[in-house]
Amino acid sequence: xxxxxxxxxxxxxxxAIIAVTVCFFILRLAPGGPFDGERALPxxxxxxxxxxxxxxxxxxxxxxxxxxxxxxxxFGPSMVMEGFEVSELLAIGLPFTLxxxxxxxxxxxxxxxIAGIIAAVNQNKWPDYVLVLAxxxxxxxxxFLMGALLQLLFGVYLRWLPAGGWSGGNWxxxxxxxxxxxWPHAARISRLMRGSMIETLGSNFIxxxxxxxxxxxxxxxxxxxxxxxxxxxxxxxxGLSYLLTGxxxxxSIFGLPxxxxxxxxxxxxxxxxxxxxxxxxxxxxxxxxxxLVDLVYAWLDPRVRFR
Amino acid sequence: xxxxxxxxxxxxxxxxxxERLDAPKGRSLTQDAMRRLIAxxxxxxxxxxxxxxxxxxxxxxxxxxxxxxxxxxxxxxxPPNFESGxxxxxxxxxxxxxxxxxxxxxxxxxxxxxxxxxxxxxxVVYGAISGYFGGRVDALMMRFVDIMYALPYILFVxxxxxxxxxxxxxxxxxxxxxxxxxxxxxxxxxxxxxxxxEFVEAARAGGAKPFTIIMxxxxxxxxxxxxxxxxxxxxxxxxxxxxxxxLGLGVQEPLTxxxxxxxxxxxxxxxxxxxxxxxxxxxxxxxxxxxxxxxGLRDALDPKDR
Numbered sequence: 001x002x003x004x005x006x007x008x009x010x011x012x013x014x015x016a017i018i019a020v021t022v023c024f025f026i027l028r029l030a031p032g033g034p035f036d037g038e039r040a041l042p043x044x045x046x047x048x049x050x051x052x053x054x055x056x057x058x059x060x061x062x063x064x065x066x067x068x069x070x071x072x073x074x075f076g077p078s079m080v081m082e083g084f085e086v087s088e089l090l091a092i093g094l095p096f097t098l099x100x101x102x103x104x105x106x107x108x109x110x111x112x113x114i115a116g117i118i119a120a121v122n123q124n125k126w127p128d129y130v131l132v133l134a135x136x137x138x139x140x141x142x143x144f145l146m147g148a149l150l151q152l153l154f155g156v157y158l159r160w161l162p163a164g165g166w167s168g169g170n171w172x173x174x175x176x177x178x179x180x181x182x183w184p185h186a187a188r189i190s191r192l193m194r195g196s197m198i199e200t201l202g203s204n205f206i207x208x209x210x211x212x213x214x215x216x217x218x219x220x221x222x223x224x225x226x227x228x229x230x231x232x233x234x235x236x237x238x239g240l241s242y243l244l245t246g247x248x249x250x251x252s253i254f255g256l257p258x259x260x261x262x263x264x265x266x267x268x269x270x271x272x273x274x275x276x277x278x279x280x281x282x283x284x285x286x287x288x289x290x291x292l293v294d295l296v297y298a299w300l301d302p303r304v305r306f307r
Numbered sequence: 308x309x310x311x312x313x314x315x316x317x318x319x320x321x322x323x324x325x326e327r328l329d330a331p332k333g334r335s336l337t338q339d340a341m342r343r344l345i346a347x348x349x350x351x352x353x354x355x356x357x358x359x360x361x362x363x364x365x366x367x368x369x370x371x372x373x374x375x376x377x378x379x380x381x382x383x384x385x386p387p388n389f390e391s392g393x394x395x396x397x398x399x400x401x402x403x404x405x406x407x408x409x410x411x412x413x414x415x416x417x418x419x420x421x422x423x424x425x426x427x428x429x430x431v432v433y434g435a436i437s438g439y440f441g442g443r444v445d446a447l448m449m450r451f452v453d454i455m456y457a458l459p460y461i462l463f464v465x466x467x468x469x470x471x472x473x474x475x476x477x478x479x480x481x482x483x484x485x486x487x488x489x490x491x492x493x494x495x496x497x498x499x500x501x502x503x504x505e506f507v508e509a510a511r512a513g514g515a516k517p518f519t520i521i522m523x524x525x526x527x528x529x530x531x532x533x534x535x536x537x538x539x540x541x542x543x544x545x546x547x548x549x550x551x552x553x554l555g556l557g558v559q560e561p562l563t564x565x566x567x568x569x570x571x572x573x574x575x576x577x578x579x580x581x582x583x584x585x586x587x588x589x590x591x592x593x594x595x596x597x598x599x600x601x602x603g604l605r606d607a608l609d610p611k612d613r
Contacts, residue, residue: 015454019458026467140591140594142546142550144549144569144573145549145587148569148576149587151573152580245462249554252554253573264554267465267468267469279466282462
């Protein structure tokens with residue numbers, strides 16, 4: 001297990017380095033930038049701005065400086081939101097984004113697993129068809145559209161739930177964002193779960209257990225659940241990164257104060273400092289979370305460790 | 308004495324039928340696949356619907372009474388109305404929604420088409436080269452794909468769009484260049500198995516160069532999986548494009564796309580619901596049909612998977 005963990009950590013490192021390098025050079029070498037306003041700035045002002053943000057140094061020095069400071073947790077200044085450090089903005093947005101993403105992740109995984117089991121047990125009966133429809137909606141309808149439609153239905157016409165915003169602690173405001181974020185994830189998980197559960201239910205050890213007369217409920221929880229969960233667990237890693245990137249959109253649809261809001265604004269304003277910082281941070285976050293999921297997977301399924 | 312028993316009349320009729328029957332023909336793989344595809348009702352309906360949407364989007368704009376860029380000062384923010392010719396109503400600027408919708412669907416379809424072609428070309432070439440050469444080249448090339456997979460790719464699309472400055476052409480290419488990863492993987496896997504086959508060995512023995520073998524002997528054999536995956540890429544690209552446009556990073560005014568229309572319609576949906584509902588219906592229908600076609604093609608071309 002320890003060997004496996006070391007190997008996984010070592011293989012995640014080059015990915016992190018490449019991601020940082022690629023993002024840095026793409027953004028620095030790109031034409032245009034945050035100082036291209038409607039009017040051209042006087043050359044002297046521009047020169048001062050560039051000097052202030054260390055953009056006048058050779059690009060290699062900028063790169064190594066950036067990486068060195070980043071290791072210490074400093075992602076540099078925002079170039080458009082004056083007086084803000086990127087790390088400050090991240091610190092403000094991160095708790096909310098993590099909370100939203102994690103809530104959606106947990107809700108989606110639980111619902112997906114349960115729905116998949118119900119559909120597998122009632123194969124080709126009405127619960128199965130209901131699930132197929134829900135899965136279809138979740139996978140086909142893009143999240144921004146789903147968000148807008150749910151806002152319109154529950155927020156405006158029925159007035160059951162607030163349509164957006166976050167005033168800290170009003171959990172009703174999280175219902176719609178979590179639904180939009182969790183639906184596609186739950187859909188994919190339930191599809192995986194249904195398939196693997198049907199396969200497991202057809203296997204010999206289940207027949208043996210049933211012939212001993214343990215009853216359906218015990219058979220499901222004691223015998224079938226664990227082996228059927230394996231494909232689901234392997235999807236959790238990619239699923240988590242979909243959820244976290246998906247929260248970018250969901251935050252901007254519902255006007256929630258997470259990292260996503262800053263990222264989109266930064267992209268619109270061409271605030272390269274903030275875009276770079278947010279992207280690098282996101283990549284790191286996703287790598288770390290993927291690593292954790294992989295370790296859980298290896299712990300559940302010992303075969304993985306020896307591949 | 309031929310006419311008495313009527314035997315020869317029956318025999319002639321029989322001989323004629325036999326003559327009209329064609330010699331028994333073998334069915335090709337493509338014919339088999341077509342048959343299976345036509346038997347799949349959902350896929351067939353989807354093909355008709357998508358064809359209809361494509362035709363209406365490209366031809367329909369010549370028959371609509373209003374132009375998507377023209378402002379009708381007498382009908383601003385008006386619901387659907389058949390008398391004035393605004394069949395789907397007008398937006399806040401008095402532009403005809405139907406005309407705008409046709410224009411937007413056109414744009415989304417063009418982006419999807421171009422980006423899919425880009426992703427197919429890159430993915431097939433990359434995957435075939437990686438699979439054919441194998442060994443260290445393969446390991447290196449696939450490692451790169453793995454790394455790209457691990458990165459949150461929507462962030463990269465956003466970065467690319469920010470850099471490319473929202474030019475539609477670069478938008479197509481940018482999306483296409485990020486969608487080829489899965490294609491490359493599929494193609495590589497297939498190539499790995501094909502390159503051991505006798506026909507490739509024969510070509511090599513005949514002195515064909517690696518490039519010729521890849522292009523003339525391996526790539527044509529990949530048609531099935533490539534077609535299937537390309538059909539599944541189209542809806543994905545439509546989603547990415549409309550997502551970018553929704554964020555305001557994609558197609559810009561006066562051009563429009565389904566995503567731009569939805570993003571303009573969403574904030575005012577409370578008072579002007581038709582501005583959201585019409586493009587939403589087109590988008591969802593298109594995505595649903597395309598995914599049915601993809602699934603249908605997969606079942607038709609690759610029946611062993613069922």
